[in-house]
Amino acid sequence: QSALTQPPSASGSPGQSVTISCAGTSSAVRGYSYVSWYQQHPGKAPKLMIYEVNKRPSGVPDRFSGSKSGNTASLTVSGLQAEDEADYYCSSYAGSHNLLFGGGTKLTVL
Amino acid sequence: QVQLVQSGSELKNPGASVKVSCKASGYIFTTYAVTWVRQAPGQGLEWMGWVNTDTGNPTYAQGFTGRFVFSLDTSVSTAYLQINNLKAEDTAVYYCARAFSPDQWLDFDYWGQGTLVTVSS
Numbered sequence: 001q002s003a004l005t006q007p008p009s010a011s012g013s014p015g016q017s018v019t020i021s022c023a024g025t026s027s028a029v030r031g032y033s034y035v036s037w038y039q040q041h042p043g044k045a046p047k048l049m050i051y052e053v054n055k056r057p058s059g060v061p062d063r064f065s066g067s068k069s070g071n072t073a074s075l076t077v078s079g080l081q082a083e084d085e086a087d088y089y090c091s092s093y094a095g096s097h098n099l100l101f102g103g104g105t106k107l108t109v110l
Numbered sequence: 111q112v113q114l115v116q117s118g119s120e121l122k123n124p125g126a127s128v129k130v131s132c133k134a135s136g137y138i139f140t141t142y143a144v145t146w147v148r149q150a151p152g153q154g155l156e157w158m159g160w161v162n163t164d165t166g167n168p169t170y171a172q173g174f175t176g177r178f179v180f181s182l183d184t185s186v187s188t189a190y191l192q193i194n195n196l197k198a199e200d201t202a203v204y205y206c207a208r209a210f211s212p213d214q215w216l217d218f219d220y221w222g223q224g225t226l227v228t229v230s231s
Contacts, residue, residue, distance in 0.1 A: 003154070036217040038155070045221035046147075046155065051210055057219055089155050093216050097169050101147075104154040 004090055004102035011108040012080045020105045022073040023089030030071035034093035037075045038105055040104075041086045049088075050075060077107070086107045112136040114206055115224035122196050125230050130225045132206030138151050139187035140164045142208045143215035146180065149224075150202040158204075160215045161189060162214040196229045203227075 207218035
């Protein structure tokens with residue numbers, strides 16, 4: 001199955017908000033409430049930022065929020081900080097014991 | 111504290127096999143599923159599948175059947191990824207990760223540090 005579709009890049013200035021989209025297939029994203037977002041800094045392992053569309057694990061700042069509408073999920077980072085500069089990946093359950101990742105979005109803090 | 115520690119980098123010839131280990135600590139190993147994720151150089155994350163650490167039952171993603179084998183040794187809280195008949199396109203960093211909660215396998219909160227497997231003659 002094809003990966004979920006994310007924009008390759010996004011950017012914003014410190015203090016601003018930025019939203020990253022994740023477009024799914026007919027089953028992935030739209031059909032399930034199992035959308036997650038991961039942050040990955042260069043050379044590091046991914047970090048879980050959002051799970052089940054809009055839930056934050058303990059320790060993740062509330063500047064990070066998730067949502068879903070139809071077949072598109074979104075990650076919003078408010079009050080951008082320099083340390084938010086990283087790659088972000090969405091993932092979604094796609095049915096039939098299958099999980100998909102998005103292609104990733106490089107977030108640049110200007 | 112929860113930790114997943116993976117084995118070190120590997121350099122292999124095409125056609126060889128490699129076995130990557132992922133040793134868990136800080137929790138009851140058989141309570142949480144383990145997943146494997148591949149990241150080719152400069153590329154995105156690719157889900158390879160997951161293993162039920164209670165039953166040992168593996169589930170493989172499309173594109174990871176046949177040459178890829180997930181296994182466990184619960185006596186030492188370790189998961190393994192074996193790749194047989196290595197190809198150049200298998201060159202990547204391989205991550206293991208733990209499921210976020212005991213009752214599902216869809217998101218992952220603790221990750222290993224990654225193991226770089228390089229396939230080259």
